[in-house]
Amino acid sequence: xxxxxxxxxxxxxxxxxxxxxxxxxxxxxxxxxxxxxxxxxxxxxxxxxxxxxxxxxxxxxxxxxxxxxxxxxxxxxxxxxxxxxxxxxxxxxxxxxxxxxxxxxxxx
Numbered sequence: 001x002x003x004x005x006x007x008x009x010x011x012x013x014x015x016x017x018x019x020x021x022x023x024x025x026x027x028x029x030x031x032x033x034x035x036x037x038x039x040x041x042x043x044x045x046x047x048x049x050x051x052x053x054x055x056x057x058x059x060x061x062x063x064x065x066x067x068x069x070x071x072x073x074x075x076x077x078x079x080x081x082x083x084x085x086x087x088x089x090x091x092x093x094x095x096x097x098x099x100x101x102x103x104x105x106x107x108x
Contacts, residue, residue, distance in 0.1 A: 001053065002035070006072040007046040013068040014044055020068065027064045032057040049076075 009017050026034055035049040052058075055073075062071050 001055070002049060002051045002076050002078070003055070003058075004074045004076045005046075005048040005050055005058075006074070007048065007065075008070045008072075009044045009046075010068055010070065017065075017068050020065075027061065029057045029060045032061055 028034060031052055031054055033051045035051055037046055037048040039046050055075075058071075058073050065071075
């Protein structure tokens, strides 16, 4: 399962977060895998894509960072999986309308 992890650095902790990361790395349990990450422009929030079959591992990881960072952990699906799931839940007309909407927007 994949998870989007939103890290919000506590007030005044940005430099401490980066210093700890430089000294100790991510400090992830073995079965909690880092996939990719993105930072906000001001560097005070981080969005990390992670994967694990055991969501309890997040608790071990969070313990090592909770003095500096607040966490939000959100289970996510890959887009192809989501699309196939949506087709099961929607009528054929709704799927067509949804696809048309996405293709006619600002994404072209």
